[in-house]
Amino acid sequence: MSTNSTLKVGRRKTATARVHIKQGQGKILINGKEANTYFKTENLYQEVLHPLRVTNLLGSYDVEVNVSGGGFTGQAGAIKLGIARALVHNNEELKSPLRKEGLMTRDPRAVERKKYGRPKARKKFQFSKR
Secondary structure, three states, rough: OOOOOOOEEEEEEEEEEEEEEEEOOOOEEEEEEEEHOOOOOOOHHHHHHHHHHHHHOOOOOEEHHHHHOOHHHHHHHHHHHHHHHHEEEEHHHHHHHHOOOOOOOOOOOOOOOOOOOOOOOOEEEEEEEO
16 A cells, blocks of 8 residues: 555454555455455445445545454454544544444454353253252
């Protein structure tokens, strides 16, 4: 990317997205693929576009993303946070509308670890009275 691009990181569950944004025509590349072909469902693609839609900047920035870890849902959330952070880095006035939409907060939810003596994190083995 050129020197006028902004790099920000977004995370969700175990996914990490490195987001580069720069002035452009609105092209979104995720791991070298177009965003609408990378995400198989429309709602995940729309989730990635949400920060750009809220700020009315949908066609004015080119976005290039390297994302790894997690599944498609976690990756979409990580990209969304990374785009929002990069937009705020370029223009501090966008922080208020993005915060109102909940786009500036990292989602802290993650998978609970498995406990010993149990089949899963909270599930217990079947209880036998006799």
